[in-house]
Amino acid sequence: MSNEAPKQQRRAKGKALVGNKFKNWLFNAPGVVDTAKLGTLVDRAVARAQQRETEHHAVGGNAAATAGILAGLRRDLPAKSAEWSDAALEDYLFCARLLGKESLGMELFDTQLLAAASMLRDTVVEMDTGEGKTLVGALVAGAHALRGHRVHVLTVNDYLAGRDAHWMAPFFKLLGVTAASVTEALGAAERQQAYLADIVYVSVNELGFDVLRDRTSTEPEESVLQPLDVCIVDEIDSVLVDEATVPLVLAGRARSELQSVDVAAFVCELRPDLDYTVEADRRNVSLTDNGLRSAEVRWPGVELYSAEGTPLFSSINVALHAQVLLQRDVDYIVRDGKAEIVSDSRGRVAALQRWPDGLQAAVETKEGLHKTEQGEVLDQLLVRDLVKSFASVTGMSGTAVAVSEYLRTHYSLDAGRIPSHKLCIREDRPEQIYATAAQRDAAVVAAAAAAHSTGQPVLVGTHSVAASERFAALLAARGIDCQVLNARNDSLEAEIVAQAGRRAAVTVSTQMAGRGTDILLGGTVATLAGHGAVAALGGLLVIIVGRFYSPRLDAQLRGRAGRQGDPGASVIFSSMGDPAANGQEAHGLELSDSVARDLDDAGRVTRADVSKLLDRAQRLAEQERLETAQNSWKYNELIAYQRQVVLAERDKILREDGAALKAFEALQDADGVDGSVSTPRDPGPGRLQELRSALGAERLAAVCKSVMLFELDGQWSDHLALLSEQRAAIHLRSLGRQNPLDEFRRETISAFDGFFDRVNKGALESLGALEVVDRDVDLEAAGLRRGSTTWTYVANENPFGSQSDQAVKWLLKKMGR
Template sequence: MRTFPEETPTPPSRNGGRPRLAKKFRNWLMNAPGVAATDRLDAVVDRAVARALAPDLAAVEGLLDALRAAPRDAKAPWPETAIEDYLVCARAVVFRTLGLTLFDTQMLAAANMLRGTVVEMATGEGKTLVGALVAGAQALSGSRVHVLTVNDYLARRDAAWMGPYFEAIGVSAASVTATMGPAARRTAYLADVVYVSVSELGFDVLRDRTVTDPAETVLQPLDACIVDEIDSVLVDEATVPLVLAGRARTELQSVDVADFVKSLRADVEFTVEADKRNVSLTDAGIDRAEARWPGVELYSAAGTPLFSSINVALHAQVLLQRDVDYIVRDGQAQIISDSRGRVASLQRWPDGLQAAVETKEGLATTEHGEVLDQLLVRDLIRSFATVTGMSGTAVAVAEYLRTNYTLDAGPIPPHKPCIRKDLPELIYATSAQRDAAVVAAVLAAHATGQPVLIGTHDVATSERFAALLRDKKVDAAVLNARNDGVEAEIIAQAGRKGAVTVSTQMAGRGTDILLGGTDATAAGHREVAALGGLLVMVVGRFYSPRLDAQLKGRAGRQGDPGAGVIYSSVEDPAANGQESHGLELSGSVEGETDDAGLVTRAGVSKLLDRAQRLAEQERFTTQENSWKYNELIAYQRRVVLSERSDVLTRDAAALEPFEGEAHLAELRAELGEAGVVHVCRQVLLFALDSLWSDHLALLSEQRAAIHLRALGRQNPLDEYRKETILAFEGLLERANDSARDMLAALHPVNGSVDLEAAGLRRASSTWTYVVNEDPFGSQSDQIVKWLLKKMGR
């Protein structure tokens, strides 16, 4: 968010300068599932604006003291009187410390968030400052606040930028980033308000779960959480697990199938499903594999490792595309987040698929890891006592947020009416014709000086457009996963006269596009506005209409002119697989296009709308299914963590499993009471953590094969839950038995025990697995499909 400081606060008005929501729209809001009517707090904001005309600093301090002293239930929404008093203070302090005048719409957003509502605010409306207002209020009431961002850059920037405001109201603030060590993290988490990326917080939760000394923990209680780009975090990334891993105790069995897979013929020996999410061998492919490895029947227990290796290598070869799904940089295959367009830091595919991609690209394969624990982003967020947040596209998933997080979302009107023109979608018969039309439109706009932003899906497409434009003597700035480290500088200048910028997905970039550029004068701003403002061209629909809206939302910030248009083709991913939804679009459109390939058939855009909605609903269903499989594991994890906490904090709990053991008396004599407590605690924690890791590995194997139960008319989910319960029974007792065996094998030397030499080594590496419900079609699913085919079903 950026606004220009004013000499004096803007005069108040009874309506705060806000355009009132139309009655019809307001009525719709009242009835839409999960959507909150945010204008209910209009009067509170209006009173606060009126009271903030000429702030008396002594009166402001008095109000802040009263807010600190007022008893408040951290889980309860703020009362309206307290919100009004706080906004009076905030308006005065923000102007004094940051040189900014709060928009009344920003105050309305903060008021609604303090009442527990997620707010939708357009790009450029000041979400960063709103987040700081809410964080400051929650901290004043005694809560420890975490503001969750999408990356380290924003965490560091926002904590520093909002720092003067927090200091003025008596609240400490800090940021946590990936480069910080344990001591620095521990200090930062002591602050009242902590800015931290979702992944870094998740990793710290996992590391705290594995400490062997209470002094090693870095986190404080998880009270209040404010999530920036909340729909991206709670919807798009909800089932991406944060994983704590260590070097595997056993080597992963591998079969070299890369050359074999490269020789397979499409539509003959393998087929790709219409949605391009799964690839599978045909009967001809199976026959060829069994001829290549004589004596091995793929659909048998003995053939499972080979079958799995072939499927994984085939997925890597056919479905994962370089410069689309990943880039190769610094000798590594680095995954690109499909919702952010950036390199997904510390992410990797599950073991086997990661190695297959590295083999495909001729890279050194990474070390095989062993999962010690994992945490879904959804479960991390639900660990907080209170959650709220903001986004530019939250209302579109309001029903989802209510169903899965008991959160409502509501729209905040813009500070100035949005005059952006959303132009009709242009759909072409082929992607080549679509691209030619985009280039022609860019040249036409560029000739007038109008700035243009081209939004693409992937690195390859962004670079292809940059090359096409260079051929036409137009230099375009390119922002994608290769150079995301300079994204702020590129985005900040995308509004200059004559600028052409090609970018991948823009969610959560945290920098506004100002007409005329960041250093533009008022005259420069007016000049670009007169040219029509920023023109955004979306090349091909994204998997979610929210991502399309985020891109188009880059134009028209704070009442500026601008325009957005989507260029699609019948060959785009959004048009693929229409038949599976009962839609007939991907067939020929011959005779229904003009000379440039523009489709003239009526209703095609509506078909794409429907397909896009259905595809997103499928993603939601997949997530919900994944959560159902994880619910029981989450409960079992709580049981283990409770036991672990007891062992970690009570000497008696650490010694209890070993009482009566003769070896314990010998160790006491050698090590003393404190020494034997330390050793027993380390051994018991190691045994508990190891068995939990083994339990997760076992459940992963069961999950991969559980779909076979469908052949016997059993419910896979019910069967998985039964297996999960059986696998967990007696785990704590087995941990005690294992710990007694390990303790018996320990022998002190010179009054101490070398635990690491005895094999009690702790993991330190962390990454996230890119995991879907079924990321590439498990071997069991392939078997089910094959058997059903043979059975004629």
């Protein structure tokens, strides 16, 4: 595709740049930078590339022509220097433009080069759908690799990691750097080899799991990762904002079963409003006084708020949450005999994700599924802390500027808008608001059918698996065949979305909507005539059924239409019963009474200001989510620091020859050596000498290392479990007018006090418990086994209203407050 835009489009692009610059200056938007300042540098690089192509009348030989410049860049750039000079950056962009065309057959847009230049100057970039973010990420990764950095490109799933690494491989080859991808299917040896590449494409979760596995390795050669240096994050706002406090968890089989009571039958009998109430935002459900009395009748003699009643009270709350708040085909799907969580920010199945054990078991009981094995958390890592482990972070997204202030405050990152390669002519139609969901749904089907009758392709975006399948059935009843894309068939995502631009195609999707795959008008094998025919019909029509919790998700779905100057349209159909409107009372937006007088015959709201009020409610709701995520991170901040202290000691034991043995000898010396001979179960001062005689010095050193690492990991797991219990009850401190966060930090410091003393004591006891058989010891038989299972826990602040929250509400009610 030619990079020469018509004069009208170039003028529009210039006006957009000037307009953005003025807007940023006028409002002084925190964290927003003007990307246009690098435009002159980009123009010079493009002019050089065009001149060379004109002189040579072909692209052949560009690799040879750029080899000297690239070699100079490697030689002249200070090793891992902080910033590219203007001259070096211009040289790189010149080479990248030539090599991109030669290796990939793609002529880089000026805007792609501008985005790459901005990212190399540490700016997160916002680019519209279809503007080539994947190629921009490759340009930035290649530049960092040239100067000796190891680069990780973080994607949202394994499919994109594998696809992008393979797709960009010819470009990286001409640059003289290596690239690989890491996916769930790779074994340890293959992972080690992949991470040796200059550039590694890997999903966020997979990288986090590898970090956790390396943290619990027992031999240095088991580690697969290289030092974390440069990180390029695709969909950066989703990763650093929406999922920042999702903890990646390494778990092993629990040492003891959770204390719980079978309450499933009791919960199923409870009646809404009479026995329990659900808060307007549907984040919490709680027993009423009548519900509490019913529990007391079912289990006479048990005081729910006493220590003895804690397991029962907790089990009821968890089961009630699973029964009432978690909806099948909305929050999770049942597939292959398992309950699989659906990510509310992406609409995809959250691979390897599960709820904390009690809630997981409650959902499985509700659905009649086989209960999964209970786990014990060995270690955890927040996505936020994973990304902040890198020396340098940047990224791209379609909606980064909307969270620029958050990125600036929490990650010291600025964001900037990159103009579209071609002027966006998509028509974003006024929102259609209806009194009820049923009226809204009827209007959606009518709008989709009307567009379909003309041959215009339609994409219907829904909130859930259930909603997507319901609309598919409604459309089928009208004689309209459609493709359905949701968490059930996410493996076919790219294939389905790639064909969504065909003439008369109707696709019903959750918000996953195939991000990462372009929707080409006319389909993937469209001819110029086919593209033009669909364009003449108005391009893709995106119908969004109900606002999402964030305006960014609405914008991302809108952005599926109007790719690179194509025509297209989008419209949101809402109802007063949607989640975006449900929080109206909490935000002072009492709409329900006023709109009743302003409806047309179809139930559509005719008041002009209602959409603006919903805008406000949606913004406030998103702000609450951001504050909740930030609050959750504050509770984990000190734990992350303590983990670094433990890891420093662990790394010493792991990598320094004989470090564990020396530690045991120091402990023995501290106890005093009296020359006595210990029994196998007595960790006395003579035990080391006995084991040295039986095992030899080399084997003894290895055993000491295994024992010490096991105790370090075990004590850390116990520490996490203790803090989890304290976290669940810390809100009770608010009754005494104490700050729960301050109190939790104080408890966390107190709990960590004496940590290494407990490790040493446990290690001595474990060493004393080892039995020598045939001049060796069986560590597994002695109970020193390792955990190997990985999953993620769903991270919400008080995801189902903790026991302590319920207790506080009950006590305040009894106190008349």
